[in-house]
Amino acid sequence: MIRFIIRRREHPIPYSHASLISIFVSILISLAILTMFGINPVIAVWEAFIYPLISGYGWSGVLRNALPLLLCGIGLIIAFRAGVWNIGAEGQMLLGAIVATWIALYFMPDKPALIVIPLMFLFGFIAGGVWGLIAGILKSKWNVNEVLTTMMLNYVAYQLVYYLVMGPWQDPVTNYPVTRPFPPSACLPKISRTFPVPIPTLIIGIFSAFFVYILLLHSRLGYEIRAVGSNPDAAKAYGISYEKVVMIAMFLSGGFAGLAGVNAVAGAIPAQLRRPEQVSRGYGFIAILVAWLAGLHPIAAILTSILMGIFFIAGSSIEIIFHTGVETTNLFIGSLLLVLSVAETLRHYSIRVKFTSSLFKISKESSGE
């Protein structure tokens, strides 16, 4: 028989070490699986990771992917800190994208950029927030499992976007499943043509990370969120309103994802609403990793979102170079999550494996240390 002996560590391993080791282990796992499917791991690492970064052209792509990951990630950090498992950032993003598209194309197609762009972000935040709030209300009022409701709301949002881009909002000129391109006033300005990173999102992203840091760790509301997250019953006993905290956390969480959704349409080239998988692109799921790798710390999320931006580029490069199918990135996300779930335990507990023979009944005394 195999026995697992578990012992609590006196000093937990620091989060940063656990994260780095987890990333390394999951890269190895992913490469091993890709190798089994006939993909040369050395070429994969060179073409997908190293070449784009040393040649420099990959960095704008990394940042363009890191920004939505950062916005979704800090949103998820708020929810996770409140003990709410929001995995609906995909859907919340899409709602932000839908509202931004409506403002850009139908509500104020002829207003100047200084009015349109702030309004898109404001209403995108509200739309994403409301989408998150639905799950928040159900969770806080009737204890409806939020993992399932946020996931269901993702699928509802996918279908809504499909309906819009293949129905009433479809571009009548091309007949592709996309809307008309946004007017120039609704397109986010980029740093440069060769480095097309949207400036408003860059500013909002970094500002939001610091804002959420202050909110979570240096404000009354943040204290309440963390109290509810670590022990809801104790928080209630201290007079903190569980319902209020869960609803606010889910609204904010969805709101930041909504901002990423605005960026996904107004910052795209060309700026327009497309099929849902081309808008949210799995950012909402990868953001779960951004949040956990950062140890649920909003400032650390800046680093982990850049890191995941690199992996996102690498994943899509591997898919293009080796024609492996569209969702191979999931393999890496999955193995990293799996390793992380174990790492979280290993930080606090040491686990030793002991092989004993149950046939010969080795007694505990004789096999003891």
Added chain:
Amino acid sequence: MTMNIWALTLLLALAVKLGTPLLLACLGEIYSERSGILNLGIEGIMMLGAAVGFAVAYETNSILLGFISAAIVGALLGLIHAFVTVNLRGNQIISGLAITFVGIGLATLIGHKYIGKPLRLRVPILRIFSDVPILSAFFTQDVVVYFAYLVSILLWFILFYTRIGIEIRATGESPIAAEASGVNITLIRYVCVMLSGLFAGIGGAYISLVSLQHWSDLITIGKGWIALALVIVSLWNPIYALIIAYLFGILYAFQVLLPENWGIDIHLAGILPYATTIVVLTFASKLKARIGTPILGKPYIREEEALHGV
């Protein structure tokens, strides 16, 4: 009048076909959750089951081998989840999500070269009441559907009327008390989590091998997540799951029929199952507060291990 009855029968027959993968996935997950382990990996396991089942059936020309291999890979993913959550005490939610992503990733890798290839194999159909309206919807179906009926009844009987069933429920409700009375918690949880993977694998294979007869990257589109919701709605009871899964089958049948017959947009009709799940889940959650439910999500670490080590 007779026309209407046969139209209804056709609707129900379609509902049974569409509900069977939900039912199979739901049944396994009931056992996993009854033993105290939440397996959120169902969606990924169904995807992998669909891909592996299709690949094996296509290459070997045997639909049975397809189902068997889907069951095996499903159980293997369950094994990973069990190892992480039972032995390593990993977070059940994160590990379950991880299984979903690994499953979808592997499925797209495996399924890639089968895109657009039709399957020419058919599952044998058993006709019992083929002339009787309504009844024929349930009893003129393929053998996998009958398998799902039998498994529902068998799992219900085991769970509530046998010693093993008592041990499973005890493990989920109070692991400390169960262990004190000599129940092997680790073994029970391993078996139950692997069962959830096994049935989800078969359920996924049913979609690619019987319902659609082809492979695509979006083959399950959330059926695994809906199955997870149905576990709660059926109050962790396999017989209720049998009824509720087929009620949801009717919903899926409407999703197919509304655009065809009433001109409703296909994507708006597509919202139906997900929106209904949210509503039904809300009512079930209000009800759930009044009955006992398994303790989910918390790793079981023995007190003396946690404090002193063994």
